Amino acid sequence: MKRSQGFEQNDKKIVHFSRQQDSNLNDILFLETRKLNREKDLWVMLDKYKHVILKPVSLKRDSVIIHISINSNNRYNIQYGNKSLEFISQSEAFSHLKSKMKEKPHLIQQYIEFAKVRNHPFDLIVKVEMNEETQSWIVTEKYAKLRGSINLTLLTVDEALAHLDLAKEVTDKIEDHVLKVVRKMEEATFNHKNWELNLGIDLEGKIWMIKANPKPNQIRGQKQNVYTILKDDKFLSSFLPETVKLKTENDLWMLLDKYKKVILKPIFGRGGIGVIKVSKNSSGHYHIQHNKERVSFHEKKQTFSYLKEQIKSKSYLVQQYIDLTRIRKCPFDLRVIVQRGRENSEWNVTGKYAKLAQKGYITTNLSTKAEVLAIEEALQQSNLNSVNIAELLADVDEVALKVAQKLSEVSIQQYIWGLDMGIDSSGRIWIIEANSKPGTKGFRQLDDKSMYKMIRKYKQS
Numbered sequence: 001m002k003r004s005q006g007f008e009q010n011d012k013k014i015v016h017f018s019r020q021q022d023s024n025l026n027d028i029l030f031l032e033t034r035k036l037n038r039e040k041d042l043w044v045m046l047d048k049y050k051h052v053i054l055k056p057v058s059l060k061r062d063s064v065i066i067h068i069s070i071n072s073n074n075r076y077n078i079q080y081g082n083k084s085l086e087f088i089s090q091s092e093a094f095s096h097l098k099s100k101m102k103e104k105p106h107l108i109q110q111y112i113e114f115a116k117v118r119n120h121p122f123d124l125i126v127k128v129e130m131n132e133e134t135q136s137w138i139v140t141e142k143y144a145k146l147r148g149s150i151n152l153t154l155l156t157v158d159e160a161l162a163h164l165d166l167a168k169e170v171t172d173k174i175e176d177h178v179l180k181v182v183r184k185m186e187e188a189t190f191n192h193k194n195w196e197l198n199l200g201i202d203l204e205g206k207i208w209m210i211k212a213n214p215k216p217n218q219i220r221g222q223k224q225n226v227y228t229i230l231k232d233d234k235f236l237s238s239f240l241p242e243t244v245k246l247k248t249e250n251d252l253w254m255l256l257d258k259y260k261k262v263i264l265k266p267i268f269g270r271g272g273i274g275v276i277k278v279s280k281n282s283s284g285h286y287h288i289q290h291n292k293e294r295v296s297f298h299e300k301k302q303t304f305s306y307l308k309e310q311i312k313s314k315s316y317l318v319q320q321y322i323d324l325t326r327i328r329k330c331p332f333d334l335r336v337i338v339q340r341g342r343e344n345s346e347w348n349v350t351g352k353y354a355k356l357a358q359k360g361y362i363t364t365n366l367s368t369k370a371e372v373l374a375i376e377e378a379l380q381q382s383n384l385n386s387v388n389i390a391e392l393l394a395d396v397d398e399v400a401l402k403v404a405q406k407l408s409e410v411s412i413q414q415y416i417w418g419l420d421m422g423i424d425s426s427g428r429i430w431i432i433e434a435n436s437k438p439g440t441k442g443f444r445q446l447d448d449k450s451m452y453k454m455i456r457k458y459k460q461s
Contacts, residue, residue, distance in 0.1 A: 025184060028177050029208045031200070032110040039094050042108055046070060051111040054097065056104050066100060067111065068093070112208060114200040117155070117163045120146040124157060124199040124207075126178045127216050137182050139175050140413045141219055143229070152245070154219070154228045156409040166205055174199065174207060181209055220411045220436035223267050224317055230431065233406050239399055239431045241320035246311075249304050252318050256280050261321035263362075264307070266314050270435075272365035276310060277321065278303070291368070292360045322430050325382045325423045332356040332378055333364050333422040333432060335442055336396065337451075338404040339458040340415055347404040349397045350458055351451030353442050354378030364420075372445040379423075387427045396421060399429055407434060416459070 034041055036054065045052050051069040067079040071086070076093040078085045080100065087093035114121055127141040144160035146153040157171055178197050185195070196216030200208045219225040227243050230236045244251050246264065255262045256278060264276040277289040286303040287296050290310060297303040324331035336352040355364035356371040356378065364370045373381075379389050404417050418438020422430040443452035 025180060028180060029206055031112060031208050031210045033211070034108045036106045036108050039090075042068070042094065042097075043090060045108045045110070046076075049110045053109050053111050054101070054106050055109065056101075056106055058105075064100060066097065068097070069111075112200065112202050114202055114208075115164050115205075117144065117146060117160050118149075118153075120148050120153070122146045122155075122160060122200075123210070124160065124174060124201065125196060126174060126199065127194070127196045127218065128178060128182050129195075130193040137179050137186075138413060139178065141411050142171075142174070143219065143410045152224065152228050153232070154225060154410075155232055156229070156406075158409065159232070164201065164205070166201070170201075170205070170207070177207060177209065181212070185212065218411070218436075220407070220414055223265070223269075223433060226407065226434050227317075229410055230403060230406060230434070233402075236399070236402055236406060236431065239429055241322055241430055241432070243317050243319040246316040246318050249300075252278070252304065252307075253300065255318050255320060259320045261323075263319045263321050264311070264316050265319060266316055268315070271367040272363035273367075274310075274314065274316075275363050276307065277362045278307070279321070289362055322422050322432070323424050325379075325384050325425055327356055327373075327378060327381045327383075328359075330357045330359055331362075331364065332370075332373070332382070333420055334375060334396065335438070336400045336419040336421055337438060337440075337443075337455055338400050338417045338419065339455065340404075340408075341458060341461040342415060343461075345408075347401050347408070348458075349400055350454045351443055352393075352396070352400075353446060353451075355442065366439075366441055372442045374446060374448070383425065384423070384427055392423070392427065392429075395429055396423075399431065403431060403434060411436070 032045075034045060035057070036042060042052070046068060051067065054066040054068065056063045064080050069077045071077050076087045076090065078087065078093060078096060085096065087096065116122070122144050124144055125142065126139060128137050129140050130136075131138050142157050144155040144157055146155070157174065161170055178199070181197065182195050192214035194214060194216055196213040198210040198212070200210055202208060219229070224245055227240065231240055242255065244255065245267070246252060252262070257280075261277065261279040264278060266274040269275070279287045281287065285296055285298055286300070287294065288303065288306060295306065297306065324333055326332070332354045334352055334354055337350050338347050339350045340347045352375050354373040354375045355366065356373055357364045358369045358371070361368050361370075366372070375393065376389060379387070379392070400419050400421065403419060407417060408414060414436060416438065418435040420432040420435070422432050424430065440452060440455055443449070443455060446452070
């Protein structure tokens with residue numbers, strides 16, 4: 001483990017904090033973390049804080065985190081999982097700990113009782129990057145991630161603070177603390193252009209720095225995270241098809257039994273690549289469509305074996321299938337671009353068009369030769385009946401703007417979103433995906449180039 005000016009960096013490049021000596025950081029609380037090199041390291045930390053935790057350097061989902069504390073009788077309490085043990089001597093306690101650590105490298109960390117949201121502990125996660133033009137650090141994303149919940153739960157920072165009845169001014173304090181720490185790490189020769197910092201809030205409302213990761217994944221590039229942020233919004237949740245991460249076979253059968261048709265899509269996919277439709281008919285047979293290829297199976301085992309061959313080791317989502325409005329029996333959805341200028345925080349819908357799937361395809365991506373149509377033309381030709389097109393498009397705009405506003409609370413430096421939105425056969429609006437780097441190829445194919453010009457104008461502003 002490398003150490004420099006109060007920071008410690010392990011082999012996975014995760015930075016933990018030791019005690020700070022810098023006067024510029026005096027108003028920031030650091031969760032002290034040390035590598036367990038010898039038995040004495042544990043007792044020094046325990047004597048100092050009375051309660052510490054041991055955790056593997058390479059923390060995994062099934063890793064055991066051990067709590068060690070000194071009780072009022074000066075005995076050593078050790079807790080992990082559902083077990084609670086008491087030891088009289090240090091030698092007995094450490095002997096037991098060694099059996100649990102199994103020679104793996106561990107960290108000792110000061111224990112702080114942090115506040116909870118919805119009865120779950122949570123991390124405040126703030127991501128920053130170096131702005132190459134100004135050579136200054138800027139906050140790009142911030143959100144709260146609940147730990148221990150069955151399904152991934154992400155909230156905006158303001159939503160999390162509201163649960164704790166903390167003032168919104170705390171948000172600015174969080175950003176100020178993060179930027180100070182990142183500047184200090186830059187001085188400490190950590191040569192990175194991006195950082196993700198994990199913070200906690202204790203029961204007194206104080207902010208603690210926990211760790212930093214120089215290789216963060218951005219929320220805006222992950223379908224599951226974007227969906228989770230939107231799903232927690234009361235207004236937007238009704239426009240989202242039910243979606244779960246494909247962790248086990250049961251995740252597929254649960255949604256398939258509920259909806260009879262589902263879509264499998266890669267979490268990090270683009271261009272409709274890897275999208276699979278699975279349906280179950282009244283006879284209990286399973287039908288799979290991948291691009292134009294169709295296969296059928298009588299049993300679950302055969303069905304899932306085939307899907308595993310297609311999916312391989314990629315991370316996938318299972319999503320409720322939407323019976324989209326059709327033209328000549330081919331489904332179509334809408335691409336809606338929402339933008340804001342760098343000097344103006346107000347979001348605007350700058351363009352939208354319809355994408356009509358090629359005959360025999362389930363995806364409406366241009367890469368699968370979907371046809372681009374003016375949105376009014378598509379709706380007029382569709383199988384929608386008795387729908388006021390002007391009112392419907394106004395509703396589409398309203399939903400699209402709400403999506404951008406919600407996501408901008410998390411992705412602060414994002415100035416454009418490309419939304420794939422659907423309208424089903426009953427006229428109901430659906431949010432299918434939100435893309436952070438949408439292409440403009442479709443707008444160039446329209447006869448009317450005014451929307452393309454407007455999008456370009458916003459990009460250049």
